[in-house]
Every structure is written in C-alpha cells, then in structure tokens.
Amino acid sequence: MSDEVGTPEAEAEPETIDESPSLYERWQAIQGDEKTVAAITILGVALAPFLLVTLPEMLGFPRSYSWYHSLVTLTLIWGIFALGYDLILGFTGLLSFGHAMFWGVAAYSAGIFSANVTGSPIAMVLVGTLMAVLLAWLIGWISLRRGGIYFAILTLAFGQMIYYIFLSPLGNITGGENGFNGVEVGKLLGMVELGGAVPFVPPMFVDSWMYVFVGAAMVAAVVVGYRILNSPYGIVLRAIRENEQRAEFVGLDVWRYKLMSFILSGAFAGVAGSLYVIQRSYVPIENTLYWTVSGDIVVITVLGGVGSLFGPVFGAGLYMYVANIVSGIPVIGDFWHMILGIVFIGIIVLMPNGIWGRVDWVRDRVADALGGDN
Amino acid sequence: MNIVGEVVVLLVNALQTGAIYVLLAIGLSIILGTLKFVNFAHGALYVIGAYLGLVITQQISISNGLLADWGYPTLGLEWGFVAALIIVPFLVFIVGLAMERFVARPFYDRPDTDQILVTFGIAIVIQELIHATIGPRSYKYEIPNELFGTIPFSGPVGVPFSTVTMDVWRVWVIAITAVLVIGVYAIVEYTDFGLVVKAGTRDPEMVQLLGIRITRPYLVMFGIGAGLAGVAGVVGAPLSNINPEIGMTILVPAFLTVVIGGVGSIRGAVLGGSLIGFVQVTLISLGSVSLGGISFNFTPWAQVGIYVLAVVVLLTRPEGLLGSEEVGA
Amino acid sequence: MSAILETDDLVKEFGGLTATDHVNLTINEGELLSLIGPNGAGKSTLINLITRMLEETEGDIRFEGESITSLTPHEVVQRGIGKSFQTASIFPELSVKENADIAAFAAEHGSFKFNFLTHRDSYPEVEQRTLDTLEAVGLRDQKDIDAGELPYGDKRRLEIGIALASEPSLLLMDEPTAGMSPEETEATVDLIEELQEEMNLTILLVEHDMEIVFSVSDRISVLNRGSIIAEGTPDEVQGDPAVQEAYLGGVEL
Numbered sequence: 001m002s003d004e005v006g007t008p009e010a011e012a013e014p015e016t017i018d019e020s021p022s023l024y025e026r027w028q029a030i031q032g033d034e035k036t037v038a039a040i041t042i043l044g045v046a047l048a049p050f051l052l053v054t055l056p057e058m059l060g061f062p063r064s065y066s067w068y069h070s071l072v073t074l075t076l077i078w079g080i081f082a083l084g085y086d087l088i089l090g091f092t093g094l095l096s097f098g099h100a101m102f103w104g105v106a107a108y109s110a111g112i113f114s115a116n117v118t119g120s121p122i123a124m125v126l127v128g129t130l131m132a133v134l135l136a137w138l139i140g141w142i143s144l145r146r147g148g149i150y151f152a153i154l155t156l157a158f159g160q161m162i163y164y165i166f167l168s169p170l171g172n173i174t175g176g177e178n179g180f181n182g183v184e185v186g187k188l189l190g191m192v193e194l195g196g197a198v199p200f201v202p203p204m205f206v207d208s209w210m211y212v213f214v215g216a217a218m219v220a221a222v223v224v225g226y227r228i229l230n231s232p233y234g235i236v237l238r239a240i241r242e243n244e245q246r247a248e249f250v251g252l253d254v255w256r257y258k259l260m261s262f263i264l265s266g267a268f269a270g271v272a273g274s275l276y277v278i279q280r281s282y283v284p285i286e287n288t289l290y291w292t293v294s295g296d297i298v299v300i301t302v303l304g305g306v307g308s309l310f311g312p313v314f315g316a317g318l319y320m321y322v323a324n325i326v327s328g329i330p331v332i333g334d335f336w337h338m339i340l341g342i343v344f345i346g347i348i349v350l351m352p353n354g355i356w357g358r359v360d361w362v363r364d365r366v367a368d369a370l371g372g373d374n
Numbered sequence: 375m376n377i378v379g380e381v382v383v384l385l386v387n388a389l390q391t392g393a394i395y396v397l398l399a400i401g402l403s404i405i406l407g408t409l410k411f412v413n414f415a416h417g418a419l420y421v422i423g424a425y426l427g428l429v430i431t432q433q434i435s436i437s438n439g440l441l442a443d444w445g446y447p448t449l450g451l452e453w454g455f456v457a458a459l460i461i462v463p464f465l466v467f468i469v470g471l472a473m474e475r476f477v478a479r480p481f482y483d484r485p486d487t488d489q490i491l492v493t494f495g496i497a498i499v500i501q502e503l504i505h506a507t508i509g510p511r512s513y514k515y516e517i518p519n520e521l522f523g524t525i526p527f528s529g530p531v532g533v534p535f536s537t538v539t540m541d542v543w544r545v546w547v548i549a550i551t552a553v554l555v556i557g558v559y560a561i562v563e564y565t566d567f568g569l570v571v572k573a574g575t576r577d578p579e580m581v582q583l584l585g586i587r588i589t590r591p592y593l594v595m596f597g598i599g600a601g602l603a604g605v606a607g608v609v610g611a612p613l614s615n616i617n618p619e620i621g622m623t624i625l626v627p628a629f630l631t632v633v634i635g636g637v638g639s640i641r642g643a644v645l646g647g648s649l650i651g652f653v654q655v656t657l658i659s660l661g662s663v664s665l666g667g668i669s670f671n672f673t674p675w676a677q678v679g680i681y682v683l684a685v686v687v688l689l690t691r692p693e694g695l696l697g698s699e700e701v702g703a
Numbered sequence: 704m705s706a707i708l709e710t711d712d713l714v715k716e717f718g719g720l721t722a723t724d725h726v727n728l729t730i731n732e733g734e735l736l737s738l739i740g741p742n743g744a745g746k747s748t749l750i751n752l753i754t755r756m757l758e759e760t761e762g763d764i765r766f767e768g769e770s771i772t773s774l775t776p777h778e779v780v781q782r783g784i785g786k787s788f789q790t791a792s793i794f795p796e797l798s799v800k801e802n803a804d805i806a807a808f809a810a811e812h813g814s815f816k817f818n819f820l821t822h823r824d825s826y827p828e829v830e831q832r833t834l835d836t837l838e839a840v841g842l843r844d845q846k847d848i849d850a851g852e853l854p855y856g857d858k859r860r861l862e863i864g865i866a867l868a869s870e871p872s873l874l875l876m877d878e879p880t881a882g883m884s885p886e887e888t889e890a891t892v893d894l895i896e897e898l899q900e901e902m903n904l905t906i907l908l909v910e911h912d913m914e915i916v917f918s919v920s921d922r923i924s925v926l927n928r929g930s931i932i933a934e935g936t937p938d939e940v941q942g943d944p945a946v947q948e949a950y951l952g953g954v955e956l
Binding site for chain 2: 093095097142145146148149150152153154156157158160161164165167168169171291295298299302334335337338341342344345348349
Binding site for chain 3: 034224227228230231232233234235236238239242243245246247248249250251252253254256257260264
C-alpha cells in the first residue's frame with residue numbers, strides 16, 4: 001500500500017507502458033479464451049448424447065433410469081433459457097417471476113407463424129425471438145420503473161396476465177387451453193428434414209438433425225453469452241447488482257442497462273421457446289405460459305449456480321433428469337419436486353452473501369466441463 | 375325492481391370475492407410494511423387453511439397419495455363448517471408463528487430477492503407436500519346452504535328473469551371478514567401491542583433501545599396475518615376447487631391487492647381487495663355487450679382486468695391508493 | 704476566478720421541514736470550498752440537491768453556467784460533477800481494477816452504449832484511464848484484489864479514485880476522513896491537496912474535522928438550519944460570532 005502518489009512515479013512510468021499488452025497480444029488472449037470456451041461447448045454438446053444415452057445403454061444401465069435423446073435436446077433448450085435468465089438474476093441482480101411470457105410468446109409466435117407463413121425453422125426462431133424481444137422491451141420498460149420486490153411482483157403479474165390473455169380472449173387464435181395444434185415445421189434451409197438422421201454420423205452419437213440444430217443454437221448461446229460477460233456489460237451489470245447507487249454516480253445510466261439486460265435475457269428465452277415449439281411441433285399453454293414455467297426457470301438457474309456461465313446449463317440438466325426420470329421411480333419419484341424445492345431452499349439459506357456468492361466462473365466451469373459433463 | 379336486485383347481487387358477489395383478497399392482503403401488507411418481509415409463501419397459508427377446513431368440515435376420499443398408500447382411503451372429521459371456521463384460524467396462526475420464527479426471522483437482514491426466493495421455495499415444498507400426501511385431486515367444498523340458505527329477489531312482471539337469487543353464504547363471508555378486519559384494525563390502533571408494532575415500523579432500533587423486545591410483537595403479527603390467510607382459505611375455497619396449486623394462483627391477486635391498496639395500510643387492503651373483486655365480478659357479469667352492432671365479450675377479460683388495474687395504479691400512484699409506511703393508516 | 708457552480712435561492716422542503724432555506728452558494732473554479740455546520744444543518748441535503756438525488760422545491764442550480772436541475776444523477780456526473788461518498792461506496796465483489804474500470808468506461812463511453820458484443824480488452828483508452836486512476840490513489844499494486852477485502856482506508860481511497868476517474872471539474876467530497884485513523888487521515892488530506900494542485904480540481908468538501916477544514920480550505924461556507932450564516936476565508940469564519948454560536952457545545956474551532 002503506497003501512501004504517497006509522487007514517489008513511485010519514476011518506476012511507475014516505464015511499468016505502465018510495458019505492462020499494457022500490445023494490441024496483437026490482447027487479441028490473441030481474447031481469441032484463446034473464447035475459442036476455448038467455444039471448443040469446450042462444442043465438445044460437450046457433441047458428446048452429450050453418447051455419454052448420456054448410448055454409453056449407459058451399452059454398459060447395461062437400466063433403461064428406466066436412462067436419458068433419452070429428446071430429453072438431451074430438451075435440456076439444451078432449457079439450458080439456453082437458463083443462460084439468458086442468469087444474465088438478469090445472477091449478474092444484474094433482478095428477480096423476474098414472469099419469464100415464462102417470453103418463452104411462451106415466442107413459442108406461440110413461432111408456431112402460429114409456421115402455420116400461416118412458412119415452416120422454415122430458422123424463420124420460426126427469428127420470429128419467435130423478435131416477438132420475445134419486443135415484449136421484453138415493453139414489459140421491462142413498465143416493470144423497471146420500481147425496483148426490488150415490485151419488479152418481481154410486476155413480472156409475476158404480467159406473466160399471469162399474458163397467460164390469461166392467451167387462454168381466453170385470444171383463444172380463437174391460440175387454441176386456448178388445448179394449445180396450438182397447427183404447427184408445421186418445415187425443412188431446415190429448405191433441404192433438411194429435422195427429424196431425419198444425419199448422414200455419415202452413427203446414431204449412437206447424434207440421432208437427428210434436430211439435435212444438430214439445437215446443439216448449434218446452444219453453442220451460439222454460450223459464445224454470445226460469454227462475449228456479453230466479457231464486454232463492458234459484464235462489469236457494468238455486476239456493478240449495478242452490487243451497488244446500484246454508486247453505478248449511477250459513476251455516470252452510468254443504470255435504468256437503461258437494466259432494461260438492456262432484461263431484453264437480452266428475453267432474447268435468449270425467445271430463442272429457447274421457439275426451439276421448444278420446433279421440437280414438440282405443438283404449443284401447450286401449460287408448459288409455455290403458466291407461472292410454473294417461470295418458477296421452474298428460477299429453480300433451474302439457482303440449482304445450477306447463479307452467476308456462472310455453464311452453471312445454469314447444468315441446472316437444466318439436473319432438473320430435466322429429475323423431473324422426467326427420477327419422477328418415474330416408485331415411491332421417491334412422487335417427491336421429486338419437493339426434494340428439488342428443499343435443495344433449492346438449502347442453496348439460498350446456505351449462501352452467506354445471498355445467492356450472489358462469488359464463483360470464479362471461467363476457471364471452475366471450464367475445469368468441470370472438461371472433467372464431468374452435463 | 376330487477377335492476378336493483380341484480381345490482382345488489384353483483385355488489386354482494388363483488389364484496390365477497392374481494393373479501394377473500396382483503397383477508398389475504400391484510401396479512402401480506404402488514405408483514406411487508408411492518409416486518410419488511412416479502413412472503414411468497416402466503417398463498418401456502420391459504421391452501422393449508424383450505425385443506426384443514428375441508429378435512430374438519432367433511433370427509434373426503436383420497437387416492438394417489440401417501441396417506442392413501444398407508445391405508446387411509448378417506449380423511450375427515452365431519453365436524454361441520456362452523457367448527458372449521460373456529461379451529462382453522464388457530465391452527466394456521468400456529469403455522470404462521472413457526473414460519474416467522476424459522477423462515478422469516480433469519481432472513482430479515484437478507485436482501486429482498488432472497489426473501490422472495492426462500493418463501494417461494496417453501497410455497498413449492500408445501501404444495502408438493504400436500505400433493506404427495508393427500509393427492510393431486512381437486513375437491514369441492516359443499517357450501518353449507520342448509521345452514522345459510524338463499525334469498526330470492528323478485529322483480530316486476532313481464533321482465534325476463536323475474537327472480538334473482540343471492541347466496542346468504544356470501545353475505546356471511548362479508549360479515550366475517552368485516553369483523554376480522556375491524557378486529558385487527560382495533561388491535562393495531564388501540565392496543566399497546568399495536569403501538570409497538572407501529573413504532574417498530576418506523577424505527578425498529580429505537581424500539582429495541584427502549585428495552586422493548588420487538589421479536590414477540592413481530593411473531594404475533596405474523597401469526598395474525600397467517601390466521602387471516604387461513605380464514606380466507608376456509609371461506610374462499612367453497613367457491614372454487616381445492617387442489618394443491620391454489621396457493622400459488624391466489625398469490626398474485628393477493629399481492630396485487632397489496633400493491634393497489636398501498637403497502638402497510640389496512641384500509642388500503644380493504645379498498646384494494648374490494649376494487650379487485652368489483653372489477654372481476656363486473657367483467658364476468660357484463661358478459662357480452664352490444665353497442666351499435668359491435669359486440670364485445672367481457673367475460674374472458676375478467677382475469678386480465680385486475681392486472682390492468684394494478685398496472686395503472688402502479689404507474690400513476692406507485693405507493694398505492696392509500697399507501698404510507700404506517701401500519702393501520 | 705469564475706464561478707463553476709452557483710445555487711440560486713435554493714429551497715428544499717420535506718413536508719413541514721425546510722432543510723434548505725434560500726441558499727445562494729457559489730463555488731469558484733479551482734478553489735477548495737468547505738461546507739461546515741452542526742449536525743442537521745442541511746449539508747447532506749445540499750449535496751444531494753446538487754447531485755440531483757433530490758428534487759429541489761424551488762430555485763436553480765447552475766454548473767458552468769448552465770442549469771442542471773433537469774438532469775438525472777448520472778447525467779450530472781457526465782457533465783463533470785463527481786461525488787465521493789461518506790461510506791466507502793465501492794463494488795466489493797469486483798476486483799480493484801474492475802472498480803476503476805467501471806468508472807473509466809462510464810467516463811470514456813458516456814452513460815450508455817450498446818457494446819455488449821465488444822470485448823472489454825479492445826478499449827485501450829479505458830485501460831489507460833483505469834491504470835492512471837489507480838496510480839493516482841496509490842492502489843495500482845492491489846488491482847487484482849477483491850475490493851471488499853481491502854482495509855477500510857484503502858477502500859476510501861478506491862472510492863475517491865472511482866470519483867476521480869471521470870475527470871470531474873467539480874468534486875464533491877462528503878466527509879472523506881470519517882472513520883479513519885490519524886495516519887489514514889493525513890494521507891487522505893495529502894491526497895486531496897495533491898489532487899487540487901495537480902489536477903486543478905475544484906473541490907466542495909463537507910467535513911467535521913475542523914483542523915483539516917482550516918488547513919486545506921480556500922474558503923468556508925457555514926450552514927445552519929438550512930441557510931448559510933457565514934462565508935469567507937478560514938480566518939474570517941473563525942472569528943465570526945454567528946458561527947461560534949451555531950456551534951455552541953459543538954466542535955471547537
């Protein structure tokens with residue numbers, strides 16, 4: 001700790017010039033870091049079906065406890081949703097209880113679009129995401145006027161409002177409580193049937209183009225997410241979370257950053273919701289707009305590890321496995337939701353600084369991803 | 375006159391619907407305003423009240439749950455409705471005490487979001503507990519009409535629908551709610567206990583420095599709020615189905631009532647609840663309305679209407695219609 | 704010397720209480736003006752009015768000739784008024800460097816940018832500003848430590864550093880030595896003096912420690928019950944009977 005400013009100046013100056021890396025070196029460093037993350041994600045996504053579905057089967061693992069292909073796909077979809085959700089919860093510190101509305105509105109938009117315009121999966125995702133982003137802009141603009149708990153209550157209220165709007169007044173378009181049935185998913189890029197097998201790739205690795213499509217989206221989500229965290233937004237959002245007043249007094253337009261963060265998370269939810277419809281070819285209202293979806297994403301993100309990059313994805317995997325497979329186990333199975341709830345409570349209680357416990361997300365998650373898997 | 379009859383019935387229905395929300399909102403509002411605690415598990419208190427009431431009042435058959443598996447195909451005491459009305463609030467009051475002591479108290483100094491998350495977790499766990507033990511089935515309360523009856527309103531000859539009936543039961547709900555609200559208001563305004571609670575809202579440190587232990591009044595206040603939620607469960611449930619999920623679904627209108635009426639204000643809760651009840655019932659009753667060839671069906675918007683109301687209030691008068699930091703005002 | 708900040712009949716009422724009573728304050732460019740007064744005099748309110756955390760009831764505030772009453776707090780900072788808080792208001796879970804980075808980004812990029820897809824390392828000018836700031840408050844060597852783990856004195860320096868990063872023309876310092884040990888206080892005072900000389904910074908200092916006030920100030924304004932009761936050089940203020948009365952039983956001059 002140096003008390004005086006003047007004295008070390010003579011030493012400081014040459015140090016300043018030397019320490020600051022050259023532009024090229026900096027570029028290399030960025031590239032290396034981001035390339036690593038991308039590579040790990042691609043590897044993880046590529047190997048997941050094999051490690052989770054095929055390998056256990058080959059090793060004689062009981063079928064009823066085993067992952068299946070579409071579940072792995074669903075996990076990635078929820079993983080994308082959770083990644084975006086962590087952006088506002090973990091990094092910005094905002095608790096939204098209505099995020100189902102972005103996922104759901106995207107799902108309905110994509111589905112209805114496919115029935116009336118074109119079933120191109122890419123177009124569906126674009127339309128769904130666009131609707132989600134617009135909605136997030138509107139809802140965020142209204143809800144962020146007040147902070148803290150009012151934001152949570154408002155987002156919960158809006159989420160429910162949209163559920164009820166899609167259920168009844170718009171029932172003619174949306175199909176009401178029966179969901180929307182007219183989804184028509186077309187060929188990817190006009191060439192490839194999503195349900196079809198991938199040529200030259202044995203099914204033990206990847207069972208269909210659908211997985212490739214979703215997997216690619218997952219990789220893109222991780223890369224974009226990582227870039228956002230490494231951008232100025234990465235520290236600005238965390239600063240807002242830790243000391244909003246100070247962030248304002250440093251000259252940052254805190255409100256606009258919160259809104260942007262909310263919109264970005266809505267975009268991720270939109271992509272995920274659109275993919276959900278593409279995978280299911282149907283839009284059920286209960287699994288898209290009902291508050292349970294909003295609750296689920298909160299639980300998933302917290303379980304996986306708030307404030308980390310890959311954490312929420314693991315949370316999605318854990319949740320999907322427990323909800324779909326453990327739930328089928330006799331006796332304990334009925335309690336899956338309750339057990340997860342208890343674990344959820346445990347996590348919140350035990351983190352002394354609240355759930356904003358600091359996680360060295362780059363190093364640890366990378367190490368975990370290399371060692372373990374989804 | 376028929377119009378009068380219909381309006382009276384509408385008002386009664388509105389007030390009665392609102393009464394449920396008022397009961398929930400008072401507890402929620404005081405806990406939020408005084409204890410500065412966000413309780414997302416308040417709905418769980420409601421659903422506990424509903425099920426306890428169900429089980430005390432009548433006998434239900436259960437399946438698909440642990441209790442069924444352990445050889446209890448039916449469950450119930452059949453002591454009747456009045457018994458439930460007296461016993462349930464006390465039971466839920468005790469649950470509320472436990473909740474304050476073990477959930478709320480450790481979290482008073484934690485950020486709001488943590489409070490929301492942990493109470494949300496509790497709400498889920500309670501919901502699942504009911505789901506697992508009693509089962510996911512929906513139950514229907516039998517409205518004790520033999521006990522309370524109905525009143526017919528007759529209208530003039532020649533008008534279609536010459537009689538309109540009104541459930542006396544609904545009037546009873548309003549009456550019970552009114553008594554309880556006045557009771558709580560009186561406690562807060564006119565007792566030493568209420569004084570401590572109000573002072574604690576303004577300046578908890580000062581109260582403690584004066585040597586008054588703030589924990590006891592907080593505990594009791596939480597319990598009272600819980601008891602009210604329990605009553606809401608008992609009287610509110612007959613009008614809809616009872617299943618494990620109703621705790622969470624009632625949470626939103628309850629919070630909206632608090633937000634509209636103003637945090638920490640008992641009168642605000644009454645106003646907010648009444649407004650919401652009014653909006654909901656009016657929209658349902660309006661049904662399809664035709665104006666100059668254009669017809670609009672209001673009924674499907676009944677649920678949406680209350681959210682619109684909440685948003686309007688929040689944007690124009692953020693502290694709520696009667697909001698202030700003082701309890702009881 | 705020209706005035707860098709002027710308040711014009713500034714009034715702030717809270718219900719029945721008048722916290723700021725027709726205050727006409729002038730701060731001249733390059734000077735260090737201290738604002739003193741007994742507790743409850745309205746010093747914090749005045750500061751909060753200038754930073755726009757509070758809306759005035761009446762009156763105007765002009766910074767560099769232009770009224771700032773319609774600006775939001777972050778806009779005021781961007782205009783050139785920095786504030787250093789009474790508590791060590793930093794970002795505890797970020798590293799020291801990241802704390803300075805945020806201030807540097809805000810200074811270089813303004814209040815908002817859509818740059819969520821640009822890597823932080825591609826902004827060398829921000830990097831430079833960060834390092835210079837840390838250098839100025841002597842925390843360069845600790846740049847990778849979590850800010851929350853710094854000793855209190857260092858946290859306060861970081862705090863001042865964050866305020867300085869935006870290169871403000873006017874720095875408001877709200878009791879910067881509160882809670883500091885004598886050594887830390889001395890170091891902070893040295894820092895303040897150096898900042899004033901080297902950066903030609905105009906400083907509005909709110910302080911209770913009269914020794915400091917009388918040694919560093921160019922001018923002093925004395926506030927009591929919301930209005931200015933005396934103004935002038937340290938000598939003038941020291942001898943003013945109104946000031947002595949206001950401090951009856953308070954700090955010795």
